[in-house]
Amino acid sequence: MxxxxxxxxxxxxxxxxxxxxxxxxxxxxxxxxxxxxxxxxxxxxxxxxxxxxxxxxxxxxxxxxxxxxxxxxxxxxxxxxxxxxxxxxxxxxxxxxxxxxxxxxxxxxxxxxxxxxxxxxxxxxxxxxxxxxxxxxxxxxxxxIAEDVAIDGVEEFLDVLPYARRWRPEVRELAGDGETISWRTGSGAAWLITLGPEGFAYERSAARATATLHTDTAAELLLVVWRRGELERHRLEGETKLLRWWADHSMI
Structure with missing residues (x-):
């Protein structure tokens, strides 16, 4: 790594x-x-x-x-x-x-x-x-996009996303009651996002989640999170409406 x-x-x-x-x-x-x-x-x-x-x-x-x-x-x-x-x-x-x-x-x-x-x-x-x-x-x-660059890019997106609320009010709504979103890649990188009352937190984890997005590579995932790739082209599991809701509210 x-x-x-x-x-x-x-x-x-x-x-x-x-x-x-x-x-x-x-x-x-x-x-x-x-x-x-x-x-x-x-x-x-x-x-x-x-x-x-x-x-x-x-x-x-x-x-x-x-x-x-x-x-x-x-x-x-x-x-x-x-x-x-x-x-x-x-x-x-x-x-x-x-x-x-x-x-x-x-x-x-x-x-x-x-x-x-x-x-x-x-x-x-x-x-x-x-x-x-x-x-x-x-x-x-x-x-x-190389995998090491994409992995860092996914985490950079999650790091800066909360600060985008200044010009994207929808980001303020990325909260919940403990629902979890998993992003998993075929190259082994995986993230778990937890929606709490004050916002979201993330960690590197392949734990089970309320909803899961699977991509073959971290590069594909990076394009999806930046809305340069289509969510529906990848394998979705669990409460898929949660994945679509996240995509709509995290667009910056």
Whole structure:
């Protein structure tokens, strides 16, 4: 099992950005992105590259408050499509320079619970993994997500999900009276989510649950939890309506 550190997350983020840039190089940027309804490939790449630059700016300055991302996005709105892949690739270097300039534990603003530089290396890895999957699927290619990356990505999703309630009120409803949801993968990784009165908690466990979702790989599970894969294409057991309810309320 991979020992994920800030340095490893940062390196993996750079690699994934470079892979995404290669995926979109020479593509038709008017291609619709089905997993991001209303977006085409150009909008997807502009958003992703702007997020990298936004995060790099905050990490570089160890920002104590959120910077305005929309201003960064607006600055590249007129970028010619033939330059988009190279522009996205350049963002990898900018992000890497910022992330590796500081200690993992340096305090700074973050929208999740871990308000340190290390939040951003992990978040930018999985931000890019998901949006690379968006691009690949739009172009008819396989996302190609390694199992170790996907396993960490599933847990990162569960770690940040409670903090999304600030812009997704439905997340506040992810509570219950002890109901449990199991996510199990053919590669052996498994999680147990328990819904309590104050919210949900999770642990690595293959224990029996109220409802269970089975996927062949953690990569497939990662796509499902980020709503890039269809729940119904996988094996569901128990009170399946609970799995659908979770999917509807955990969309961020």
């Amino acid at each position: 991979v020992d994920w550190t800030h340095e490893r997350h940062a390196a993996a983020a750079v690699t994934r950005i470079e892979r995404m840039a290669r995926t979109v190089e020479g593509a038709d940027f008017s291609t619709p992105v089905p997993t991001c309804p209303g977006w085409d490939l150009r909008q997807l790449v502009l958003h992703t590259g702007a997020v990298h630059r936004w995060a790099a700016s905050m990490v570089r300055d160890l920002a104590s408050e959120r910077l305005d991302r929309t201003a960064i996005e607006a600055g590249f709105a007129d970028l010619p499509s033939e330059e988009l892949a190279a522009w996205l690739h350049k963002g990898a270097g900018l992000l890497d320079e910022a992330l590796t300039a500081h200690d993992a534990g340096a305090p700074m603003w973050a929208w999740g619970g871990d308000r340190h530089v290390r939040f951003w290396s992990r978040r930018q890895l999985h931000e890019t993994v998901v949006h690379h999957a968006d691009a690949a699927l739009a172009l008819g290619e396989a996302p190609g």
